[in-house]
Amino acid sequence: MLSQIEGSKAVAEAVARCRPQVIGAYPISPQTHIVEHLSDLVRLEELRDCEYMMVESEFAAMSACIGASAVGARAYTATASQGLLYMVEALYNASGLGLPIVMTVANRAIGAPINIWNDHSDSMSQRDSGWIQLYAESNQEALDLHIQAFRIAEELALPVMVCMDGFILTHAFEEVDLPGAEQVDAFLPRYEPQQLLDPGDPVTIGAMVGPEAFTEVKYLMHAKQMLALDLVPRTATEFAEHFGRHSGGLVRGYRAEDAETIVVALGSVLGTVEDIVDELRDEGVSIGALGIKCFRPYPLDEVREALAGAKRIVVLEKAFAVGAGGIVGQNVRLALSGQAAQVFDVVAGLGGRPITRDSLRALLADVRADRLETGRLHFLDLDTDRVERELARMRAGERPGPHAENMIRDLGIVAARSH
Amino acid sequence: MREGSRDPETPKSGEQRVKLYQTGTHVVGNRLLPPEQRTVQARMDRSNTLTSGHRACQGCGEALGARYALDAAMRAADGNLVAANATGCLEVFSTPFPESSWQLPWIHSLFGNAPAVASGMAAGLKALGRSDTRVVGQGGDGGTVDIGFACLSGMFERNDDVLFICYDNEAYMNTGVQRSGATPPAARTATTKPLGEHAGNVFGKGKNAPLIAMAHEIPYVATATVAELRDLESKVERATRMRGARYIHVFVPCPLGWGAASRDTIRIARLVKESGLFPVFEAVDGEVTSVSKIRRAVPVVEYLKLQRRYAHLFGENPREDVIEAIQAIADRNIRRFDLLATAEEGADLPGEATDAADLPKSQPGIAGRTEQESNLMRLLAETHRGSQ
Numbered sequence: 001m002l003s004q005i006e007g008s009k010a011v012a013e014a015v016a017r018c019r020p021q022v023i024g025a026y027p028i029s030p031q032t033h034i035v036e037h038l039s040d041l042v043r044l045e046e047l048r049d050c051e052y053m054m055v056e057s058e059f060a061a062m063s064a065c066i067g068a069s070a071v072g073a074r075a076y077t078a079t080a081s082q083g084l085l086y087m088v089e090a091l092y093n094a095s096g097l098g099l100p101i102v103m104t105v106a107n108r109a110i111g112a113p114i115n116i117w118n119d120h121s122d123s124m125s126q127r128d129s130g131w132i133q134l135y136a137e138s139n140q141e142a143l144d145l146h147i148q149a150f151r152i153a154e155e156l157a158l159p160v161m162v163c164m165d166g167f168i169l170t171h172a173f174e175e176v177d178l179p180g181a182e183q184v185d186a187f188l189p190r191y192e193p194q195q196l197l198d199p200g201d202p203v204t205i206g207a208m209v210g211p212e213a214f215t216e217v218k219y220l221m222h223a224k225q226m227l228a229l230d231l232v233p234r235t236a237t238e239f240a241e242h243f244g245r246h247s248g249g250l251v252r253g254y255r256a257e258d259a260e261t262i263v264v265a266l267g268s269v270l271g272t273v274e275d276i277v278d279e280l281r282d283e284g285v286s287i288g289a290l291g292i293k294c295f296r297p298y299p300l301d302e303v304r305e306a307l308a309g310a311k312r313i314v315v316l317e318k319a320f321a322v323g324a325g326g327i328v329g330q331n332v333r334l335a336l337s338g339q340a341a342q343v344f345d346v347v348a349g350l351g352g353r354p355i356t357r358d359s360l361r362a363l364l365a366d367v368r369a370d371r372l373e374t375g376r377l378h379f380l381d382l383d384t385d386r387v388e389r390e391l392a393r394m395r396a397g398e399r400p401g402p403h404a405e406n407m408i409r410d411l412g413i414v415a416a417r418s419h
Numbered sequence: 420m421r422e423g424s425r426d427p428e429t430p431k432s433g434e435q436r437v438k439l440y441q442t443g444t445h446v447v448g449n450r451l452l453p454p455e456q457r458t459v460q461a462r463m464d465r466s467n468t469l470t471s472g473h474r475a476c477q478g479c480g481e482a483l484g485a486r487y488a489l490d491a492a493m494r495a496a497d498g499n500l501v502a503a504n505a506t507g508c509l510e511v512f513s514t515p516f517p518e519s520s521w522q523l524p525w526i527h528s529l530f531g532n533a534p535a536v537a538s539g540m541a542a543g544l545k546a547l548g549r550s551d552t553r554v555v556g557q558g559g560d561g562g563t564v565d566i567g568f569a570c571l572s573g574m575f576e577r578n579d580d581v582l583f584i585c586y587d588n589e590a591y592m593n594t595g596v597q598r599s600g601a602t603p604p605a606a607r608t609a610t611t612k613p614l615g616e617h618a619g620n621v622f623g624k625g626k627n628a629p630l631i632a633m634a635h636e637i638p639y640v641a642t643a644t645v646a647e648l649r650d651l652e653s654k655v656e657r658a659t660r661m662r663g664a665r666y667i668h669v670f671v672p673c674p675l676g677w678g679a680a681s682r683d684t685i686r687i688a689r690l691v692k693e694s695g696l697f698p699v700f701e702a703v704d705g706e707v708t709s710v711s712k713i714r715r716a717v718p719v720v721e722y723l724k725l726q727r728r729y730a731h732l733f734g735e736n737p738r739e740d741v742i743e744a745i746q747a748i749a750d751r752n753i754r755r756f757d758l759l760a761t762a763e764e765g766a767d768l769p770g771e772a773t774d775a776a777d778l779p780k781s782q783p784g785i786a787g788r789t790e791q792e793s794n795l796m797r798l799l800a801e802t803h804r805g806s807q
Contacts, residue, residue, distance in 0.1 A: 021546035022539060051542035055535065056573030063532035063570065067503060067539025070526050073546050075539070093528050197501045197524035197540065199552055206504075206527035207514035 001178050007139040007169040008033030010176045011078075011104060011162075014143040016047040017184040018102075018150045020076040021191075022068035023052050024061030028083040029116045030166035031106035035078055058083035062090035062101070069099040070205060072198075074150065074191040077101070080166055081108035084122045088129070091159075095130025095221060097206060098195070100153035100160070102146065103131075107267065107318070108166040109351040113404035117352020118166040120266065120318040124327050126161070130221050132228055133296040134248060135266040136164040139174045144247035147179070148235045150188055155231060156224050157194040165268040167352070179243055187242045225297040232294050250299035253306050255281060256288030261368060262310040264290045264303075264332055269316065269348075269355050276360050287364070292328065303335035312342050312367055316360075316380075318349045325377045344372055348380035355380065386410055459491045459652050466493040466522060468500075473520040474512040478681025480671030480688060481509055481586040484645045485557065488584050488669065491652040493523060495659035496553040501540055502526070505533035505558025505567055508593045509586060531566035533558045538570075538579040545580070553659060554580065560587040560601035564628045568600075571628075575635035575664045582658050582665040585628060588673035596676040600626045603696075604748070605741050606728045608676075613731035618741045629668045629702075636705035637664040643699060644670040646688035650711065654701065670697050678727025690722040695749035698756040712760035716753055719746045 003010070012034045023042070025035040041047040051068075055061045058079050065075035079087065084105055094101050105123045109115040123133060132152060136142035142164040149160040164170060195205060209217055229250065236249040254274050256262050263273050270291045280287045290306050292299070307313055313336070315329040324330075326345030333343055344367055349355045359381050366372045386407050393400040400406060452458075459465055468489035475482035493500050501524040504510045510527045513520040528536045537556030544552050556574075558567060563585035574581055590608045591597040598608040604622040607613055611620040632640045639658050643651040651669060658665040672679060672687045679687055691697040692711065696719060699711035720742060723729040732738045753759055 022542045024539065049546050049548075051546045053538065053542050054577070055538075056569055056576070059532060060535040060538075060570050060573055063528060063535035064539030064542065066528050066532075067526070067536035067541075068543035068546075069539075070536075071501065071540045071543040071547070071549075071552075073543030075543070089529055090532060097528070197526055199499045199501065199524055202522060202524045204514055204516075204519040204521050204525050207516040207519060208511055209516055213516075 001180070002175055003178050004173060004175050005178075006033060007142060007164065007172050007174065008106075009037050010139050010143045010174075010178065011146055011164070011170075012037035012041065013178055014146045014184075015076055015102075015104075016041045017179065017181050018076075018147060018188055019047070019050070019074065019185075020102075021050055021073035022065065022075045023050060024055050024064040024068075024075070024077040025052060026055050026058050026061045026077075026079070026083065028058070028080050028108075029106075030108055030118075030170045031078045031080045031083070031104065033170060034104055034106070058087040059090055062087040062094060062103075065101045065103075066090060066094050066097065066099055069094075069101050069193070070097070070195070070197050072191070072193045072196050074154075075099075075101045076103070078104035078106065080106040081110055081116075081122045084126060085110065088126065091126060091129045091131060093206075094159045096217075098157040098221075098224075100150075100157055100191075100193075102149045102153055102160050102162065104142075104146070105161050105163045106166040106170045107163055115351040116166075118168050118318070119350045119352070120163070121350075123161060123163045124317075124319040127296055127327070130158070130225075131296065132156075132158055132160040132225065132232075132294070134160065134162050134232075134294055135292065136162065136169065137268060137270045137291060137293075139164075139169055139172060140176045140245070141247045142169055143176055143178070144239060144243070144245070147184055147188060148232075148239050148248050150191075152228060152231055152235050154189075154191055156228055158221075158224050158228065163267065168268045177243075177245070183242065187239065228294075228297045229299060232297075248293055250292075250294045251302045251306055252291045252293055254289040254291070256290055256306060257309075258286065259288030259310060260286040261312040261314065261364065262288050262290050262307055263314045263316055263364070264292065264307075264328065265316040266292050266295060266328065267318070269318070272355060272357060272360065273316065276357060276364070279361075280364065285368070295328070295331075298331055298334075300335050303332060304339075307332070307336060307341065308339070310341050312344070314344045314346055314364065314367055316346050316348055316355075318347070320345075320347045320377060342374045344374055344378065345376075346378045346380055350379075353381065458649055459494045459656075460487060460648070462494075465490050466498060468493050468521065468523050469513060470520050470522050472518065474515060475508070476673075476675050476681070478672075478674040478679075478684045479508075479512075480645045480673060480684050481559065481588055482512070483648075483684070484586050484643075484651065484669045484671045485509055485584075487645075487648050487651050488557075488655045488667070489523070489555070491655035492553070492555050492582065492659045495656040499552045500524075500659075501544075501552060501554055503528065503533045503537040503540060503554070503556045505556075505562030506530035506593075507559040507562050508588075509557065509559060511593055530562055532570050533562060533567055534574040534581065534583055535570040537581040537583065538574045538577070541580040550580070554582070555659075556581050556583040558583075558585060559592070560585060560589060560628075561591045561593075561599045563587075564600045564626045568626075571666075572631075572635065575632060575637050575666070578637060578663045580662055580664075582655075582667070584655070584667045584669060586669050586671045587628075588671050588676060590673070590676055592673050592676040601628070603745075605732060605738075605745060607678075607731060608728070618738050619728070619731060622744060629666065629700075632666040632668075633702045633705050633707075635664070637666060638662070638704060639665040640668075640702040640705075641666075641700065642668045642670070642697065644688040644692050644697060645672070646685050646692065647699070647711070650699070676728070678730070679725055683725050687722065687725055690717055690725070693717040694719045694722045695753040695758055696722060696745070698752045698758060700756055707756065710756050710758055712764055713753070713758045714760050716749070716759065719749050 068075040329345035
């Protein structure tokens with residue numbers, strides 16, 4: 001059924017159709033609308049046989065999901081930013097125990113300075129937590145990925161994080177196609193736990209494991225993620241057969257087959273990138289885009305194949321490894337080992353800074369004209385003057401005070417502009 | 420009274436001999452108790468939930484407490500029980516895989532989340548229509564009053580259907596005896612050594628988790644010690660049969676961490692209660708409903724001197740000021756919880772304490788004990804004294 005609804009509501013409706021039995025709910029922007037709507041659905045009994053737990057923290061939300069999953073209940077939670085970091089210990093525990101929890105991450109920046117707007121610092125910081133990570137490009141895809149996520153999680157006994165850009169997707173009203181409950185039921189079987197706390201057959205879960213077996217247990221997590229490299233695209237194909245549209249998968253190229261320049265990105269910015277690709281193609285420029293839909297497991301072969309013919313690769317990412325460089329960029333380089341393509345790491349959209357058409361076009365013009373250095377990290381629309389002023393204050397030797405407050409004072413505005 | 424001093428029933432083929440049991444400070448034959456009061460551990464069908472072979476130290480109060488508590492919970496839940504365990508000694512000594520001492524479905528997740536994991540288990544079971552399966556969460560004092568406290572308070576506040584049991588040995592024993600929020604004043608730990616002018620742990624700190632639990636007005640809060648195992652069992656059984664958030668705080672001596680002889684675990688647990696330092700009580704819906712009375716308050720010195728963690732208070736330069744301050748804590752507890760037994764409550768009886776005072780009053784059948792039974796208990800009490 002086509003509906004013009006908010007992204008969060010679309011995701012909540014999709015999650016409800018997956019019939020979660022326990023929801024660990026804790027508010028954090030920009031995820032709150034999802035758990036708010038799920039609360040409504042439980043109270044209206046549109047979502048039945050579901051315990052909606054209003055826990056005291058994200059750490060408790062994930063911990064409650066761990067307990068629920070271990071007794072055989074389908075468990076879901078949603079978070080963002082600081083909330084994701086607050087549950088980190090439990091994230092690693094859920095993946096280490098092999099519990100198929102599904103979680104939405106409404107991507108948001110991490111403080112300090114505190115910032116509620118979108119970037120990928122939160123989920124990227126958990127790329128090695130053992131969770132499968134899927135990134136949605138649109139509200140429709142976010143909705144669809146949740147339905148796929150439960151199947152992937154439960155088939156492999158691994159938790160899945162569905163990442164969607166905070167505000168840009170969560171708060172955007174768009175037309176989406178909401179599947180009927182019976183359609184989802186036909187696609188998503190009942191949860192059959194691979195391990196279960198059952199008084200009829202008592203097991204110990206979470207025992208201490210020493211050096212004699214720890215490596216093998218950890219390798220198994222890796223091996224299961226490698227299995228997901230087959231399962232994720234297969235699930236997307238079956239989803240397309242059931243629902244009549246393609247969503248998800250590992251990577252998706254856009255006019256990239258013969259492109260000299262390819263822009264690699266994750267999430268909603270792909271829409272802007274593809275618009276620019278169209279414009280530049282119209283101008284005769286050989287350019288395309290590659291969306292990475294599944295970042296963990298990392299689809300090394302698919303990325304290599306998709307980028308094989310490109311001369312220049314621009315990795316546009318909404319997070320970076322401070323003191324090191326690009327995160328997605330590092331992974332792209334892994335896939336390009338032995339190839340001669342130039343790779344440009346460009347950080348953009350931090351803390352909600354808009355990634356504009358003009359800025360992107362200027363960036364791509366610089367890339368094509370060999371005005372951008374490879375091998376170093378670039379920041380789109382970085383105001384270097386402001387950074388220089390703060391560095392000068394530090395060099396001046398007096399106590400410069402808090403950086404963020406100094407720099408925003410230099411800007412001379414009362415409240416932060418979001419665009 | 421020793422087992423041999425009574426004529427035991429001739430055991431029938433396949434039956435265990437009748438054992439003698441501790442009720443309060445008395446030893447009585449299990450068969451002399453009304454059936455509903457007989458101990459779980461005396462039963463042939465006890466579940467051995469925490470079974471033998473684990474790696475706890477000799478004299479470990481936590482292993483003893485957990486064994487009695489979980490067998491009692493298993494009995495009350497008719498074997499339909501699942502457990503969430505915090506990281507700590509209990510978790511480590513019970514599950515050095517491939518060995519596990521747990522004979523019930525058991526999960527260990529993290530140090531600080533056992534109450535939340537247990538809440539999630541209860542929620543999952545409810546959603547699955549399996550609320551007949553009961554959930555117990557458990558941890559040490561670190562996992563309960565410190566790192567797990569937010570999750571515990573959340574579980575209480577939501578009145579989740581979980582019984583949480585804290586085995587309190589008053590410090591982080593698993594990591595090598597560091598101070599916790601439950602470490603008492605003046606106690607020596609690895610981080611509160613009596614160096615310079617410092618007499619061990621500071622005064623005026625620490626959390627009273629049972630009182631904080633009561634402030635949440637949850638259906639049931641109780642304290643217990645491993646000296647009175649029948650009392651512990653009855654409280655666990657009672658709690659297991661209730662619904663909602665329930666909390667039992669069990670005092671469990673740690674021979675290693677306290678510098679006490681393994682053989683003194685029960686003695687120390689008895690003295691902590693008899694001195695008033697650890698009030699043993701039950702509270703329903705936030706109100707104290709019964710306290711285990713003390714026949715004669717034992718000076719705290721009797722309790723302290725058995726433990727090397729307090730050795731710095733004695734020695735060449737005894738810290739009488741510190742001992743007095745600890746005595747003041749005990750005296751305050753005695754006033755605050757009205758711990759001293761009155762004549763009507765049996766204070767004129769011989770022995771260290773009375774049976775009537777030491778059994779929870781709320782137990783059905785105890786208050787209504789027949790005269791014949793009371794006489795029997797009196798007789799046993801006197802015999803007990805005479806045999807010493």
